[in-house]
Amino acid sequence: MRGRIGSQLVQYLVLIFLTLALNFFLPRAMPGNPLSRLAGEDVALMSPEARQELLVRHGLDRPLAVQFGIFLRSLAQGDLGYSFQRNASVASIIAERLPWTLLLTTTALTLQTLIGVMLGGWAAWRRGGSADYGTMAAVMLCRSMPSFWIAMILLAIFGAELRWFPMFGAFKPWLVGGDSLAAVVDVLRHLALPVTSMVVLGTAETFMTMRYSMLDVLGEDYVRTARAKGLREAVVLYKHAGRNALLPVATVFMLSLGFAVGGATVIETVFAYPGMGRLMYEAVLGRDYPLLQGTFLVITLAVIAANIVADLLYPLVDPRVRST
Amino acid sequence: MTNLVPGTRPHALKLFLENPPGLIGALLLAMLLGIAVFAPQISPYDPDDRVGRPFQEPGAGHLLGTNDIGQDILSEIIWGTRASLTIGVVAGMLVTTIGTTVGLVAGCSGGTVDNLLMRFTDLVLIVPFLPLMILLAAFLGPSFYNLLLVIGVLMWARPARIIRSQVLSLRCRTYVEAARAAGASSGRIMFRHILPGVLPLALAQFVMSASMAILIEASLSFLGLGDPLQKSWGSILFYAQARGAFITGAWLWWVLPPGLLITLTVMGFALTGFALDRYVNPRLNQRQASG
Numbered sequence: 001m002r003g004r005i006g007s008q009l010v011q012y013l014v015l016i017f018l019t020l021a022l023n024f025f026l027p028r029a030m031p032g033n034p035l036s037r038l039a040g041e042d043v044a045l046m047s048p049e050a051r052q053e054l055l056v057r058h059g060l061d062r063p064l065a066v067q068f069g070i071f072l073r074s075l076a077q078g079d080l081g082y083s084f085q086r087n088a089s090v091a092s093i094i095a096e097r098l099p100w101t102l103l104l105t106t107t108a109l110t111l112q113t114l115i116g117v118m119l120g121g122w123a124a125w126r127r128g129g130s131a132d133y134g135t136m137a138a139v140m141l142c143r144s145m146p147s148f149w150i151a152m153i154l155l156a157i158f159g160a161e162l163r164w165f166p167m168f169g170a171f172k173p174w175l176v177g178g179d180s181l182a183a184v185v186d187v188l189r190h191l192a193l194p195v196t197s198m199v200v201l202g203t204a205e206t207f208m209t210m211r212y213s214m215l216d217v218l219g220e221d222y223v224r225t226a227r228a229k230g231l232r233e234a235v236v237l238y239k240h241a242g243r244n245a246l247l248p249v250a251t252v253f254m255l256s257l258g259f260a261v262g263g264a265t266v267i268e269t270v271f272a273y274p275g276m277g278r279l280m281y282e283a284v285l286g287r288d289y290p291l292l293q294g295t296f297l298v299i300t301l302a303v304i305a306a307n308i309v310a311d312l313l314y315p316l317v318d319p320r321v322r323s324t
Numbered sequence: 325m326t327n328l329v330p331g332t333r334p335h336a337l338k339l340f341l342e343n344p345p346g347l348i349g350a351l352l353l354a355m356l357l358g359i360a361v362f363a364p365q366i367s368p369y370d371p372d373d374r375v376g377r378p379f380q381e382p383g384a385g386h387l388l389g390t391n392d393i394g395q396d397i398l399s400e401i402i403w404g405t406r407a408s409l410t411i412g413v414v415a416g417m418l419v420t421t422i423g424t425t426v427g428l429v430a431g432c433s434g435g436t437v438d439n440l441l442m443r444f445t446d447l448v449l450i451v452p453f454l455p456l457m458i459l460l461a462a463f464l465g466p467s468f469y470n471l472l473l474v475i476g477v478l479m480w481a482r483p484a485r486i487i488r489s490q491v492l493s494l495r496c497r498t499y500v501e502a503a504r505a506a507g508a509s510s511g512r513i514m515f516r517h518i519l520p521g522v523l524p525l526a527l528a529q530f531v532m533s534a535s536m537a538i539l540i541e542a543s544l545s546f547l548g549l550g551d552p553l554q555k556s557w558g559s560i561l562f563y564a565q566a567r568g569a570f571i572t573g574a575w576l577w578w579v580l581p582p583g584l585l586i587t588l589t590v591m592g593f594a595l596t597g598f599a600l601d602r603y604v605n606p607r608l609n610q611r612q613a614s615g
Contacts, residue, residue, distance in 0.1 A: 011443060011446060011447060014447060015447050015450065015451070018447070022459075026459070026463050027463075137345075140591065140594060140595075141587070141591065143594075144535075144586075144587045144588075144590035144591040144594060145583065145586070145587045145590075146539055146542045146543060146546070146558075146561075146583060146586050146587070147543070148542075148543065148546045148561065148565075149542075149561065149579070149582075149583030149586065149587075152561070152564075152565060152570050152575065152579050152583070153570075153575070153579065153580070153583070155570050156569075156570035156575040156579065159570070160570055160571050160572075160575075167571075265454055265455065265458065265547075266454070266543050266546065266547065269547065270565065277455075280455060280458055281458070281547055283462075284458060284462045284547070284548075284549065285548070287462075289463075292458075292459060292462060293459070295455070296455050296456065296458075296459045299452050299455045300451070300452055300455070300456075303450060303451075303452045304450070307450055
């Protein structure tokens, strides 16, 4: 067990290193002046002295190996770079956006796991019947839809036509600092449509996992014993079979947690939701390379962190893994 | 579906006829292929021509209205079929080729080579997909080939894992052992004896990868990172979003149809893929989900 986690850690370290290397080499390997990729295209508007200072700060006049050292050192000091377009450090911009993405994605993830587990368990119980095939077909259909399209349709119907929910953003600025209940309701109303889009799309994986794993468990001897004892079907389903069938779902949940930070790019873009994904898109549009790279780095680190947590937590959830 | 493994063709045909979802999938794909091939004949206008007033509502001249610069939306959508199917098929082939090669080499070699390749595969599997694609597409610049490159580089890991596990099971079959005992070289065993055994599985993976690639192309084009010279369903939606089509009633004919076609295409590939998967691997229903 310890050996497995050890080799896993080595793998994560390699991934972190590769990500850093990619972040380092991408702006330098492109044709043209790397300075514009490192500091954004606004450098053309700077005075020659300011440009020279930047050149030295990024060490672009030094050998590549030294540059990589400077790059790593500033990262270790929490310096993700500086966005000249926004006149703020990349770290502070990200810190402002991260909570919104976490709110959006953890809400969606919780809902889609609950729905997926209930539907999946139910479909497995009715296996082979029309209820099973019906839910499977519906889930497959949802999974085939492009996320941004679901978002646009929801926005058109419930935002523009019916005016039930706000069209964009995460909150109304004028409610901040006022009546706290009104502010909470406002945030929830802004959350409704993006979360629905993500749930429509994301339920499929939990559903499929739960259904397969429930089918597996329902064939076990102890389930037959429970039935033979004359227990009610609901008790057998939820207390006996369901608990064990949840294990693979837990894995899916924990791995999705990692993607939570970066996974909502497209949906955040449609709703102009001020999260990490939208930030990345804005960085692309504005050719703000430092911001783009900083965002990517944070997203990757989040995925790795979630993987490590999943590896560490899994033995707690499934005792069988511990004994081997 | 032609003679991948001698003698399997009649079964494959029967499979599709007896499996309604598979049949629906195959029919959907055939229909879309027809639209793509005959796009010049079917589409009422050249999709790049400005043939009417901008923002026209659907009417006699333009069944789905016109876009922000007066191009016929129906023609755009018909020509977009080409772009989406092309990226799906070409990227799917690229991904499957890389995945099959890695899986085959890893599974046949075993030992250190296998270990290293699989570690690397696991690495690619946990990379955050869309963010990396956005990063690469932004640096490389939007073009068809860069899109292909990005999808190819990032999507082969899952097929590689699946192919490798099949290779491992084939390696222990008696006919492979017989070949080895007869003195066949490891290269000959790999290509003549094991490769034919994984090809049906590779075909199923191709279909799955193609549907993924179509979704990814649509997402990247929607973010403005696709090929700017090619009309695709994603880029139509990009302009619809940028011009606020969903605030006016225009979403009904500007947003709804391209998205529906993307959904149908992905469904078509996925249904065909599931049918193939079931055919290749009949025990799929009993597999351990935690595997």
